[in-house]
Amino acid sequence: DQKTAMLFREFLKDKYQMNLTVNKLSSKKSVNTILFSSKGSENIPDEGYKLNITPSGVHLTGKEAGMFYGFQSLIQLFPIEKSANMYIPCAEINDEPRFKYRGMHLDVTLHFFPVSFVKKFINMMAEYKLNTFHWHLTEDQGWRIEIKKYPELTKSGAWRAQTLIGSAQKDDPIGYDNTPHGGFYSQDEIRDVIKYASERHITIIPEIELPGHCISALVAYPHLACGDNPGPFKTIESWGIYEDVFCAGKESTFEFLENVLTEVMELFPSKYIHIGGDEVPKTRWKSCKHCQKRIKDNNLKDEYELQSYFVQRIEKFINSRGRAIIGWDEILEGGLAPNATVMSWRGEKGGIAAAQQNHDVIMAPNNYIYFDHYQAKPEQEPIGFPGYNPLERVYSYDPVPQSLTAEQKKHILGAEACVWTEYMATPAKVEYMILPRLLAFSEITWTPLDRKNYQNFQEERLPVHLAKLDKTDVIYFVPTAIGADDEKTHHIKNNKDVTITLKSPVKGAKIFYTFNHHSPRETDYLYEKPIVVNVPDGQKRVLKTIVITPSGKRSNVTKTIFLNASPQALNRK
Ligand code: ACM
Numbered sequence: 332d333q334k335t336a337m338l339f340r341e342f343l344k345d346k347y348q349m350n351l352t353v354n355k356l357s358s359k360k361s362v363n364t365i366l367f368s369s370k371g372s373e374n375i376p377d378e379g380y381k382l383n384i385t386p387s388g389v390h391l392t393g394k395e396a397g398m399f400y401g402f403q404s405l406i407q408l409f410p411i412e413k414s415a416n417m418y419i420p421c422a423e424i425n426d427e428p429r430f431k432y433r434g435m436h437l438d439v440t441l442h443f444f445p446v447s448f449v450k451k452f453i454n455m456m457a458e459y460k461l462n463t464f465h466w467h468l469t470e471d472q473g474w475r476i477e478i479k480k481y482p483e484l485t486k487s488g489a490w491r492a493q494t495l496i497g498s499a500q501k502d503d504p505i506g507y508d509n510t511p512h513g514g515f516y517s518q519d520e521i522r523d524v525i526k527y528a529s530e531r532h533i534t535i536i537p538e539i540e541l542p543g544h545c546i547s548a549l550v551a552y553p554h555l556a557c558g559d560n561p562g563p564f565k566t567i568e569s570w571g572i573y574e575d576v577f578c579a580g581k582e583s584t585f586e587f588l589e590n591v592l593t594e595v596m597e598l599f600p601s602k603y604i605h606i607g608g609d610e611v612p613k614t615r616w617k618s619c620k621h622c623q624k625r626i627k628d629n630n631l632k633d634e635y636e637l638q639s640y641f642v643q644r645i646e647k648f649i650n651s652r653g654r655a656i657i658g659w660d661e662i663l664e665g666g667l668a669p670n671a672t673v674m675s676w677r678g679e680k681g682g683i684a685a686a687q688q689n690h691d692v693i694m695a696p697n698n699y700i701y702f703d704h705y706q707a708k709p710e711q712e713p714i715g716f717p718g719y720n721p722l723e724r725v726y727s728y729d730p731v732p733q734s735l736t737a738e739q740k741k742h743i744l745g746a747e748a749c750v751w752t753e754y755m756a757t758p759a760k761v762e763y764m765i766l767p768r769l770l771a772f773s774e775i776t777w778t779p780l781d782r783k784n785y786q787n788f789q790e791e792r793l794p795v796h797l798a799k800l801d802k803t804d805v806i807y808f809v810p811t812a813i814g815a816d817d818e819k820t821h822h823i824k825n826n827k828d829v830t831i832t833l834k835s836p837v838k839g840a841k842i843f844y845t846f847n848h849h850s851p852r853e854t855d856y857l858y859e860k861p862i863v864v865n866v867p868d869g870q871k872r873v874l875k876t877i878v879i880t881p882s883g884k885r886s887n888v889t890k891t892i893f894l895n896a897s898p899q900a901l902n903r904k
């Protein structure tokens with residue numbers, strides 16, 4: 332397989348300044364070679380591979396996608412540092428993914444990201460064997476995809492006059508930045524990104540939000556809103572749920588959406604088109620005579636059934652072009668469209684209900700795998716969406732709910748981690764929020780349950796991957812020292828010393844610590860061997876630790892209290 336061989340050569344040159352020659356396999360039985368060959372892959376699943384590493388050579392077999400994933404595994408076995416004699420371990424690996432849908436979502440609407448970063452994001456996904464990129468392209472806050480038939484969408488809808496500063500979830504907003512924000516992708520750029528992704532065995536699923544979260548489209552074409560003479564509208568500058576939505580009564584709405592979706596399907600070859608469907612207030616529909624007439628004419632019970640009518644009509648159109656829809660779990664309300672796949676984001680409830688109705692499901696529960704939520708204590712972290720999904724919680728997630736029957740479980744296609752960017756204004760922030768959680772997510776979707784092991788992941792494998800990452804320009808969240816017991820109080824018994832053993836979460840990173848209540852830094856004690864904490868009777872000690880990586884990145888500071896007395900006794904002193 333010439334393509335993989337070339338990739339491998341590039342990898343060695345780029346990371347280790349090694350030059351290898353690539354040859355077509357000679358008929359001779361070859362030793363001391365690295366062989367990439369699809370021969371013998373007939374019985375290997377499409378995304379599976381066999382990797383054999385012996386003292387006399389490396390042999391990787393698989394079909395096209397499997398070969399790509401085997402290549403990723405092979406390069407993961409390479410050492411962190413370049414040296415004169417580099418070793419990789421001998422291995423015999425027969426590997427294939429647990430799920431066929433291994434997705435990452437990226438919202439480019441709440442903040443816009445350039446093509447260069449979208450590609451970097453896709454590349455990170457590929458390194459961890461994810462295969463589906465869900466590109467969230469339209470929102471109240473910005474329309475990001477060029478539609479030739481409707482140029483006004485990107486002329487006015489791609490821009491907002493300013494952006495909220497600080498948190499929309501707190502009741503004390505700081506204000507607005509008085510700075511225009513926006514941008515969009517031309518169809519040429521989109522084709523280029525699709526090609527880039529497909530070279531990495533990643534399918535892109537575009538999302539065009541309907542019938543809500545569409546104010547940027549209403550800015551451009553106000554007649555698509557409810558009522559007789561709606562608008563003007565303004566591209567939204569804050570975060571939340573807004574009442575202006577597409578009118579479900581006017582035929583012109585469907586004509587517009589079908590034209591938009593036609594161009595979208597011409598661009599994107601994916602089987603699935605994501606049509607949104609989440610968070611649709613019914614306020615406008617309730618007072619719109621066109622929507623009310625639609626309800627009456629179609630014998631619909633209420634506005635929830637009107638939403639279902641809307642989604643079903645769009646589904647019929649998309650199905651007629653040989654494609655299928657995915658919608659957020661709100662599309663269950665008022666009745667599921669017959670062929671829809673449900674993306675369960677408000678926990679697992681929607682996914683469970685959909686599977687019970689024999690619909691396919693992608694699990695994306697916000698309380699496990701939304702990466703806009705905090706990964707550590709909010710007071711030590713950059714601003715994020717309220718919610719707490721630290722690494723171990725992400726790792727622990729199993730997309731298959733135990734309450735489903737064996738038959739229903741087959742409808743769980745896989746899982747997707749979501750990256751909503753209201754609090755990510757820069758590419759660096761996106762990287763910080765997804766790493767290392769992306770690595771934990773990769774194991775959710777790839778690794779069989781009985782092979783998952785958090786301790787091994789956290790203590791053995793992750794430190795090596797983070798050490799490699801530390802040598803690149805990628806930003807990542809540095810976990811705290813393993814064993815540091817943040818926020819824990821040790822109650823000392825019988826005046827016995829306590830021994831604290833720490834491990835670095837990034838291979839090659841240093842751990843510094845203090846007992847003087849100040850935050851540690853390079854000037855403090857370097858952790859070299861287990862710390863013996865001696866606390867005289869009636870006293871307490873506070874251990875603080877920090878991790879500093881070779882590139883200078885720092886973890887949060889942990890704090891552990893050692894108490895040699897009852898807290899009451901200490902208070903008296
Ligand atoms: C969503 O997070 N509103 C799907």
Ligand code: ZN
Pocket residue numbers: 556557558577578579580581615616619620621622
């Ligand atoms: Zn209406």
